[in-house]
Amino acid sequence: MRIALLSLLALAGCTSTPDAPRFDFASDAYTLQPGEEKYFCYTTTLPADRDIAITKLTPSYGVGTHHILFAQVLAPEPAGFSECPVLTKSTWVPLYAGGKDSGPLELPPQVAFKPFSRGQQVLLQLHLQNASDAPITGHTAIRIDYVDATPDIMQAGIFGFDNRKLVIPAHTSAAINEMSCVLGADLDVFAVLGHMHKHGVRIDLSRGATASAEMLYQENWNFDAQPISSLGLKLKQGDQMFTRCTHDNEGDTPIVYGESSDNEMCILVLYYAPIGMPGSCIKM
Secondary structure (H helix, E strand, C coil), rough: CCCCCCCCCCCCCCCCCCCCCCEEEEEEEECCCCEEEEEEEEHHHECCCCCEEEEEEEECCCCCCCEEEEECCCCCCCEEEEEEEECCCEEEEEEEEEECCCCCCEEEEEEEEECCCCCEEEEEEEEEEECCCEEEEEEEEEEEEECCCEEEEEEEEEEEEEEEEEEEEECCEEEEEEEEEEECEEEEEEEEEEEECCCCEEEEEEEECCCCCCEEEEECCCCCCCEEEEEEEEEECCCCCEEEEEEEEECCCCCCEECCCCCCCCEEEEECCCCCCCCCEEEC
16 A cells, blocks of 8 residues: 655644634545555644634545544654554544544534643544445545634533443344443533444433433434534433444344444544543443
8 A cells, every 4th residue: 555645734824814713734645455444643733823722623534534533642643644553542632533524513602622732733543444446545634723712711522422342243133232321520512423333223312210211312323424413411410321322234243342444333422611521431
């Protein structure tokens, strides 16, 4: 496989109006052969002349993109391009997570991702798969809108539900896997992202003593369109939460949890503000 050199468009101050600074962060062209599946990482730095708060993230998905992750890094990563065959690291602070064609994430007024040190290194990770019988070439980018950081801007965060104990038997329709979690803090949610793979049928989030007691979010799954959806939701410390995923498996072998597009996942990502308890609920 031939990997093109990294090209970063770090256009700090490329603006539509003086009040809307932004920059674009893009990979150069990548090429994958039939059947190849890769994790590529790219790094750049935020503007070095000011303290910023990120207000909107707009991805542009290249061919073969399974998911993208945009993150602040707490420990230095290789400059430019590197292969990074991991789902995430403890030193990455996710700011945007998106599946296929998830679309933009625009934060509410007076809410932003912050704080960032001047010249902070950030990372764009691509999970790519070529499921076709011919080579594919593409590139992926993310546009970052920001404002000057001020004390009155609330800091946004991400909270995730991740069920990794999935069992989807062979020749099964509507196999259900669910997990529960008791929240340790209040979450004032403004957006949600569900994530499954090619066998997903439905994903939902509920609250109460039992699953589905109070349905908060539900989505019929389409692998080719995985939107980040606006969702005004106030969750309280002590709330019992349930996530449930439904999958079909017409194949001859069981399907389990895995990062590959040919395995499965059951993930819900909640965007909320102001930031409080970081982390996630994970069923192993």
